[in-house]
Amino acid sequence: xxxxxxxxxxxxxxxxxxxxxxxxxxxxxxxxxxxxxxxxxxxxxxxxxxxxxxxxxxxxxxxxxxxxxxxxxxxxxxxxxxxxxxxxxxxxxxxxxxxxxxxxxxxxxxxxxxxxxxxxxxxxxxxxxxxxxxxxxxxxxxxxxxxxxxxxxxxxxxxxxxxxxxxxxxxxxxxxxxxxxxxxxxxxxxxxxxxxxxxxxxxxxxxxxxxxxxx
Amino acid sequence: xxxxxxxxxxxxxxxxxxxxxxxxxxxxxxxxxxxxxxxxxxxxxxxxxxxxxxxxxxxxxxxxxxxxxxxxxxxxxxxxxxxxxxxxxxxxxxxxxxxxxxxxxxxxxxxxxxxxxxxxxxxxxxxxxxxxxxxxxxxxxxxxxxxxxxxxxxxxxxxxxxxxxxxxxxxxxxxxxxxxxxxxxxxxxxxxxxxxxxxxxxxxxxxxxxxxxxxxxxxxxxxxxxxxxxxxxxxxxxxxxxxxxxxxxxxxxxxxxxxxxxxxxxxxxxxxxxxxxxxxxxxxxxxxxxxxxxxxxxxxxxxxxxxxxxxxxxxxxxxxxxxxxxxxxxxxxxxxxxx
Numbered sequence: 192x193x194x195x196x197x198x199x200x201x202x203x204x205x206x207x208x209x210x211x212x213x214x215x216x217x218x219x220x221x222x223x224x225x226x227x228x229x230x231x232x233x234x235x236x237x238x239x240x241x242x243x244x245x246x247x248x249x250x251x252x253x254x255x256x257x258x259x260x261x262x263x264x265x266x267x268x269x270x271x272x273x274x275x276x277x278x279x280x281x282x283x284x285x286x287x288x289x290x291x292x293x294x295x296x297x298x299x300x301x302x303x304x305x306x307x308x309x310x311x312x313x314x315x316x317x318x319x320x321x322x323x324x325x326x327x328x329x330x331x332x333x334x335x336x337x338x339x340x341x342x343x344x345x346x347x348x349x350x351x352x353x354x355x356x357x358x359x360x361x362x363x364x365x366x367x368x369x370x371x372x373x374x375x376x377x378x379x380x381x382x383x384x385x386x387x388x389x390x391x392x393x394x395x396x397x398x399x400x401x402x403x404x405x406x
Numbered sequence: 407x408x409x410x411x412x413x414x415x416x417x418x419x420x421x422x423x424x425x426x427x428x429x430x431x432x433x434x435x436x437x438x439x440x441x442x443x444x445x446x447x448x449x450x451x452x453x454x455x456x457x458x459x460x461x462x463x464x465x466x467x468x469x470x471x472x473x474x475x476x477x478x479x480x481x482x483x484x485x486x487x488x489x490x491x492x493x494x495x496x497x498x499x500x501x502x503x504x505x506x507x508x509x510x511x512x513x514x515x516x517x518x519x520x521x522x523x524x525x526x527x528x529x530x531x532x533x534x535x536x537x538x539x540x541x542x543x544x545x546x547x548x549x550x551x552x553x554x555x556x557x558x559x560x561x562x563x564x565x566x567x568x569x570x571x572x573x574x575x576x577x578x579x580x581x582x583x584x585x586x587x588x589x590x591x592x593x594x595x596x597x598x599x600x601x602x603x604x605x606x607x608x609x610x611x612x613x614x615x616x617x618x619x620x621x622x623x624x625x626x627x628x629x630x631x632x633x634x635x636x637x638x639x640x641x642x643x644x645x646x647x648x649x650x651x652x653x654x655x656x657x658x659x660x661x662x663x664x665x666x667x668x669x670x671x672x673x674x675x676x677x678x679x680x681x682x683x684x685x686x687x688x689x690x691x692x693x694x695x696x697x698x699x700x701x702x703x704x705x706x707x708x709x710x711x712x713x714x715x716x717x718x719x720x721x722x723x724x725x726x727x728x729x730x731x732x733x734x735x736x737x738x739x740x741x742x743x744x745x
Contacts, residue, residue: 348572361503361574365543374517381521 197322204326210303211334211376212383217303221335222372224294228351231339233287235332237280237295239325241272242304246324249312256313265308266299273299303331341375342366426629428525429484434630435676436489438621442672443496445617446610450500450552453567454610460504462491464511465532472520486525490515493533493676496611497669497716498540501552503569506544510536530723531683534673534716541716547574551584551607584608585667586712589659601666608668615666622675631679634691635698639674640665642699650707658707670702673715683723690726690733697722 210216220238225231245268249256256264277295280288288295298304307327312320340350346366348356365371447454469487470479481487491511498507514536522528541548552564585596585606600606602615611618625631643664650658665671678684678698685694698718705714 356572359573361506361544361547361569361572363543364545365539368542370542 197319200319200322201326201329204323204328204330205333206330208327209330209334209383210327211331212380214303214306215380216306217301217331218376219297220294220301221338222369222376224291225335225339225342225372226346226367227343228336228339229287230290231335232332233280233284234291234294235328235335237276238298238301238304238331238335239328240276241269241298242307242328242331243321243324244272244275245269245304246307246312246320247317249308250315250317250320253313261313262305262309265305265313269304269308270299303327338372338375338379341379342371346371428486431630431681432485432489434625434628436485436492438624438630439492439496439611439676440621442611442614442617442621443492445614446496446500449613450610451563453552453564454500456504456563456567457498457500457502457507457610458492458495461495461498461507461511461536462488464508464513465491465494465515465536466511468512468515468520472516481524484525486519487515490519490532490536493611493672494536496672497533497537497609499548499551499609501550501564501566502540502547503574504567505569505571506540506547509543510540512536513539526682528682529726530720531677531680534677534720534723537716538720551587551609553607584712585663586706589663589667590706590712595659595663596667598662598666601663606667611672612667612669615671618671618675622671625675625679631675632681632684632688632691634688635679635684635695636674638692638695639670639678639699639702642696643670643703646699646703650703664703664706668706668713669715673702673719674698677715678719678722683726685726685729685733687730687733687735690729693729693733694722694726697725 204210208214211218211221217238220234224234245265248268249265252264273296276298277288280291280295307324311323315323344350344355345363347362348354348360354360363371366375443458447458465487466482469482473479473481491514494511494514495507498510514532514534517539518530518532518535519525519528547566550566552566585601585608589595596606606613622631622636626633644661647659647661647664651660659667674695678695685691698715701718701721702714705711705717711717
């Protein structure tokens, strides 16, 4: 049972409550740095580190953080991890760090991270909080990667810088420009909503059939 | 009682019908465009036919694909998808690869119309939205103009038209600048007769000014369009360029050149008058037309692009709900401040 509980907290962030496709949080990095798969993954990893780390700390200190100043406490904890991530990226992959630019310090303003501290980590024990943070961060990473991959494939004809279509590929310039981010995200959201709609419809049909079968 | 009794006919409310329906109006617009379409096919050969076919196919496919399951295909009957595809095709450069035209038609209808809720709910003209998407996506292909062969090479197909999907054409065809491009970048003026009868390079539909005007007159006679919109657009452009050519005749185009060059006639007569995306009120139509005319001239003369009809109409489309709201006539019998 215990195992199931933490697994449940982990898996909900990836699909059912995906921070980007379902909760529509963290739009700023989502649209700004997904013009290539590498940038998207670097951003996703940095966010993963920050979210898991700060969820761990916030959950550990949840009984000592005064309710009145909790937001500023969360922000200080988050900012600490963001600084660590910022300098780590600068040391390890300076090129990617340069491309991401101001968006790494801006992780601190990612509403998904603060949202998880406020809604989850500050109320639940450390184990669940960390599982939840890992699930949410993985969902965010997946979303960033899928957007970045689609935009890089169409906009550059490449994935991780490797050509997929040969020399004659005609790049879709719009895809690596900001409108491409909005269009791609909109289309993915459309499919997520359509999928949920179809699933609900299917479940309703099954329920109706079962009632009919019994009655 | 005998129901067939001719002395006693029972009807409900609308007793006088105008007889104009959406499918009829849309078909009229298509008929009005046919001469210009035929001329463009004559000028640019079979490539033009292929290009128009591809953009219509894209538009129709999107309309069919995103239709509701049980009523699939029903919304195709009003021919708006075909018209969108045709209008989009007429704004494209003749040598554009077919797959791009297909994509433009698909994006135009899916993102420009279906996603808003279908016919009558869209804010922007779907054909122009498709073109704007193509312009932003393939800026080089969209500004490569092949030479108008004027019927000389009717049966030949440009190699670029047949490029494989996602690929650019390997071979460069002979290209030339449009009259507006020549004016802007080389200060070279094209003779007016060439502009009117299509001996120019440019997109498919903008080459035959006279035929476009004839189609517009047909539509006006059939009461399918609001005459205020094209008239106000053209008047604004004429006035604007008259003032400019008074200031410096060598630098700025003459009024007639402004009217007959580029996509102005196509845009003013067939796209700005789209009943869905233009204001309903007569006063609104004037404001809309003047806005489009001013924006066209501003972009053409002072902007970076040689042609601005597309962005002018799209911008005024965005302003249409506001114009409609502020030009609503006062309800009879109520005060001036009543809604």
